[in-house]
Amino acid sequence: MSYLVPSEFVTKMVDAGESKIFMSTRDTLIRAYMAGAILALAAVFAIFVAVQTGSPLIGAILFPVGFSMLYLMGFDLLTGVFVLTPLALIDKRPGVTTGGVLRNWGLVFLGNFAGALTVAFMMAFIFSYGFSIEPGAVGKKIAGIGEARTLGYAQYGIAGWFTIFIRGMLCNWMVSMGVVGAMISTSVSGKVIAMWMPIMLFFAMGFEHSVVNMFLFPSAMIMGGGFSIADYFIWNEIPTALGNLVGGLAFTGLTLYSTHVKTAPKRELKAVANF
Numbered sequence: 001m002s003y004l005v006p007s008e009f010v011t012k013m014v015d016a017g018e019s020k021i022f023m024s025t026r027d028t029l030i031r032a033y034m035a036g037a038i039l040a041l042a043a044v045f046a047i048f049v050a051v052q053t054g055s056p057l058i059g060a061i062l063f064p065v066g067f068s069m070l071y072l073m074g075f076d077l078l079t080g081v082f083v084l085t086p087l088a089l090i091d092k093r094p095g096v097t098t099g100g101v102l103r104n105w106g107l108v109f110l111g112n113f114a115g116a117l118t119v120a121f122m123m124a125f126i127f128s129y130g131f132s133i134e135p136g137a138v139g140k141k142i143a144g145i146g147e148a149r150t151l152g153y154a155q156y157g158i159a160g161w162f163t164i165f166i167r168g169m170l171c172n173w174m175v176s177m178g179v180v181g182a183m184i185s186t187s188v189s190g191k192v193i194a195m196w197m198p199i200m201l202f203f204a205m206g207f208e209h210s211v212v213n214m215f216l217f218p219s220a221m222i223m224g225g226g227f228s229i230a231d232y233f234i235w236n237e238i239p240t241a242l243g244n245l246v247g248g249l250a251f252t253g254l255t256l257y258s259t260h261v262k263t264a265p266k267r268e269l270k271a272v273a274n275f
Contacts, residue, residue, distance in 0.1 A: 002186040009183040010260040013253070016183075017084035018093045020076065021100045025107060028076070032111025035075035039112075040119035040215035042066020044138070046203065047145075051138050060204035064178075064196045071182055071195060077211050078108050082245045083176040083253040090257065109241075116214035124222040135223045146220025149208075150231040161239050164208055168243020169251070171207030174198040175244075176252035208240040 004012070020028070042063055050059035070077070085104050088096045125131065127139035135143070153160035181194030202209065217225075217232040 002190065004184050004186070006256065006260040009180065010256045012183045013084055013180060013256070014087045014091045014093070014261070017081075017086070017088035018096060020081055021085050021088055021096055021104050023104075028104065028107045029111040029114075031075045032077075032108040033115040033118075034073070035070045035077045036112035036115025036117075036211055036214060037119050038070040038073075038075065038115075039066050039077065039211050040116040040123075042069075043212050043215055044119070044123050044142075047141055048138050051141050057204060060200055063203045064199035067175075067178060067199045068192045068195050071179070072188065072191065076108050076111075077175075078105065078112050078241070079172045079175045079209065079211060079244050079248060080179045081105060081108050082172065083179065083248040086249055087253055087257055090254075091261070112211045113214045116211060117218050120215050120219035120222060124219055127223065139223045142216060143220045143223045143225040146217050146225035146232075147227055149213075150217065150227045150235045154231065154235045161235070164236060164239040165243040165246075167206070167208040168210070168240040169247030170205070170243075171202045171209050171240075172244035172248035173251040174202035174207065175209065176248035180252060180256065208236070208243065210237060210241040210244050213237055213240055 023031075042065060045066070046059035046063035048059075049062055050056045053059075081104055085101045089098065089101055124135070124139065127135040134140075149164075153164050156163065175198065177198040178195040181198065182191040184194055185191050213236055217227075217236060221227070221229070221232070
């Protein structure tokens with residue numbers, strides 16, 4: 001497994017962020033759409049496995065297969081661009097502006113949501129045989145998750161909102177470690193191993209991922225979840241997305257950039273000797 005040292009892969013992070021900002025609207029939307037759809041399928045797969053085996057841990061262990069596929073195909077998640085594109089702005093790359101970063105985030109959000117919503121409808125159709133019967137065990141499980149992770153938070157008021165926000169922070173700390181981890185290796189196996197570990201951790205711990213939730217909650221509403229669109233956005237998607245942004249950028253993007261690109265001056269030899 002060929003390994004790149006931190007100073008090399010952090011430079012790749014900045015390069016990747018710059019590339020995404022200047023990508024065409026068409027390509028940004030296509031890549032985001034496919035990322036949302038594949039991650040949604042991975043979420044269905046993980047829930048299906050958890051229901052069939054009775055073990056959520058097994059579902060969490062297998063969930064990263066979707067993340068690995070979409071990353072290797074060069075598709076984009078909102079959680080990833082939250083981390084990478086601001087670094088190009090901070091690094092003062094030519095032509096990179098705040099507007100360009102926000103444009104990228106908006107397009108990726110729309111593409112991710114469209115892809116996840118497509119899979120939500122398709123899976124709801126399958127689980128209910130064209131909406132002619134009640135959804136099976138997996139469909140009911142998804143509906144239950146939707147209620148628990150909207151109304152379940154809402155009953156705690158502002159404390160519930162900040163609970164989602166912090167879970168979103170912790171989620172993208174781990175997810176962005178997966179994004180960056182894939183950059184430390186030049187082999188497929190090395191990339192997959194580096195991605196698998198933090199992604200498995202976030203899913204097993206029940207942290208909140210804005211793109212996974214773009215599938216879970218619309219799907220839950222289609223299959224009878226007792227909550228509204230407003231409940232979904234106010235008590236999940238908005239605080240989750242904000243937490244994803246803060247957690248990924250603060251815990252991964254800025255820490256790696258500040259210590260491996262904008263490295264502080266080394267201590268003088270004399271000061272070291274007197275320590």
